[in-house]
Amino acid sequence: MMIDRTSLWIVIIGLGIGSFFLRFVFTGLVGNRQMPAWLLRHLRxxxxxxxxxxxxxxxxxxxxxxxxxxxxxxxxxxxxxxxxxxxxxxxxxxxxxxxxxxxxxxxxx
Incomplete structure (x- = not known):
């Protein structure tokens, strides 16, 4: 069973937007703020x-x-x-x- 091109491109673009959003939330919204010590300890x-x-x-x-x-x-x-x-x-x-x-x-x- 083949997936049609429109569905494939919708999935690719949707995953790209979702991936960008996840990165932006962490770096764009939180990137210039000081993170708590407990969070930094866990991120290590x-x-x-x-x-x-x-x-x-x-x-x-x-x-x-x-x-x-x-x-x-x-x-x-x-x-x-x-x-x-x-x-x-x-x-x-x-x-x-x-x-x-x-x-x-x-x-x-």
């Missing part, structure tokens, strides 16, 4: 929460294997978590996890 953890939220579905239920256990992805997740906890360096954790994933995919086929 946003980046830490986003990466696991993006990666966890691919580890727990990988689409490439129809949800079956996948040793390369689990190994990469464990290595990433370990390096991140040991070094407290996000870039080192990401790079080590990527290297582990591609290395395991190469070794296991």
């Amino acid at each position: 953890y946003t980046a830490v929460a986003i990466l696991p939220a993006l990666v966890a579905p691919q580890v727990i239920w990988p689409a490439g294997t129809d949800g079956q256990f996948d040793l390369p992805r689990v190994s990469a997740a464990v290595v990433t978590l370990g390096v991140g906890l040991a070094t407290k360096n996000v870039l080192a954790a990401i790079l080590s996890g990527a290297a582990t994933l591609y290395g395991m995919l190469f070794l296991l086929g």
